[in-house]
Amino acid sequence: MCFKHDRAVGPLIEFFPRYCIMPAQIISGSETAKAIREEIAAEVARLKTAHGLVPGLVTILVGEDPASQSYVAAKNKTAHALGIHSEQVTLPAATSEAELLGIVADYNRNPAIHGILVQLPLPRHIDEAKVLFAIDPDKDVDGFHPVNVGKMMLGERCFLPCTPHGILELLQRSGTETSGAEVVVVGRSNIVGKPIANLMLQKRAGGNATVTICHTRTRDMAFHTRRADILIVAAGVAKMIKGDQIKEGAVIIDVGVNRIGQTESGKALLAGDVDFDSVVGKAGAITPVPGGVGPMTITMLMKNTLQAAKQAAGIE
Numbered sequence: 001m002c003f004k005h006d007r008a009v010g011p012l013i014e015f016f017p018r019y020c021i022m023p024a025q026i027i028s029g030s031e032t033a034k035a036i037r038e039e040i041a042a043e044v045a046r047l048k049t050a051h052g053l054v055p056g057l058v059t060i061l062v063g064e065d066p067a068s069q070s071y072v073a074a075k076n077k078t079a080h081a082l083g084i085h086s087e088q089v090t091l092p093a094a095t096s097e098a099e100l101l102g103i104v105a106d107y108n109r110n111p112a113i114h115g116i117l118v119q120l121p122l123p124r125h126i127d128e129a130k131v132l133f134a135i136d137p138d139k140d141v142d143g144f145h146p147v148n149v150g151k152m153m154l155g156e157r158c159f160l161p162c163t164p165h166g167i168l169e170l171l172q173r174s175g176t177e178t179s180g181a182e183v184v185v186v187g188r189s190n191i192v193g194k195p196i197a198n199l200m201l202q203k204r205a206g207g208n209a210t211v212t213i214c215h216t217r218t219r220d221m222a223f224h225t226r227r228a229d230i231l232i233v234a235a236g237v238a239k240m241i242k243g244d245q246i247k248e249g250a251v252i253i254d255v256g257v258n259r260i261g262q263t264e265s266g267k268a269l270l271a272g273d274v275d276f277d278s279v280v281g282k283a284g285a286i287t288p289v290p291g292g293v294g295p296m297t298i299t300m301l302m303k304n305t306l307q308a309a310k311q312a313a314g315i316e
């Protein structure tokens with residue numbers, strides 16, 4: 001016997017026999033993001049009244065990738081809704097590396113802009129590292145500059161990359177105990193896999209866990225994923241983790257946003273890196289896609305922009 005992952009059935013659970021499959025708790029990124037955004041909006045309003053300070057963000061988009069266009073639009077819309085000044089620079093795909101570096105240099109000098117975000121991926125002819133390294137580390141609200149990456153590794157105060165930062169918040173606010181837990185990260189990207197593994201390891205960042213990182217060359221992936229109390233999947237492969245690859249009661253953080261088709265109304269049909277339907281009856285808790293980690297990424301960008309503005313103004 002089984003039933004849907006509908007929280008409305010919660011009160012009925014005690015009447016079900018023990019062999020019933022309990023659905024996982026849904027860790028809602030949309031709800032958590034909403035709560036954090038309210039906190040940010042309140043602080044932005046306070047800064048304006050008390051200090052005449054308005055945090056400023058610039059988003060730079062090169063090319064016409066539809067997903068990137070929608071993420072950048074969402075970033076600007078969210079900034080606006082929270083009272084953060086935002087500017088969008090949209091450049092053709094043929095923009096040269098030198099032109100882009102020139103624009104970054106201009107914003108490095110612009111006192112009204114506290115945060116600079118260059119949307120990734122960049123067209124192939126542009127050296128991504130060169131552009132990210134050109135951003136002033138004090139305005140690097142993506143947390144991708146080596147100064148911030150190094151500080152993060154050392155547990156120093158810095159801008160944390162937005163997706164891993166969002167995952168930390170989701171774990172903390174959902175009451176997930178990470179200290180001493182077996183955490184398995186699937187994926188080793190610079191944006192998610194490497195930083196979240198590092199943060200989960202660190203005592204200071206709140207992780208304090210035992211961490212394993214799996215990747216495309218890992219020989220027996222399921223051997224590792226089945227040991228995880230907390231499984232974080234950022235592999236970019238739709239539905240790759242199935243129910244038989246996880247431990248009963250594990251907390252599953254699904255970072256994947258894969259476009260697997262279209263709905264009847266023409267909207268993109270999304271799937272995570274985790275096969276939600278086969279996992280939800282076995283996991284203790286899970287983030288959905290959409291509505292899980294994604295909304296947290298944009299929210300933590302706003303939090304970093306607020307932090308950048310306060311640091312620039314010398315406000316604690």
Ligand SMILES: Nc1nc2c(c(=O)[nH]1)N[C@@H](CN(C=O)c1ccc(C(=O)N[C@@H](CCC(=O)O)C(=O)O)cc1)CN2
Pocket residue numbers: 070071117118119120121142162163191257268270289290291292293294295296297298
């Ligand atoms: N400069 C950066 N580039 C990229 C980053 C980043 O953090 N900085 N991360 C990703 C893309 N990304 C933000 O830019 C991002 C991805 C997904 C979402 C999101 O809200 N997803 C929704 C679904 C939205 C949809 O319909 O596609 C969800 O999961 O609910 C936000 C931001 C790569 N590039």
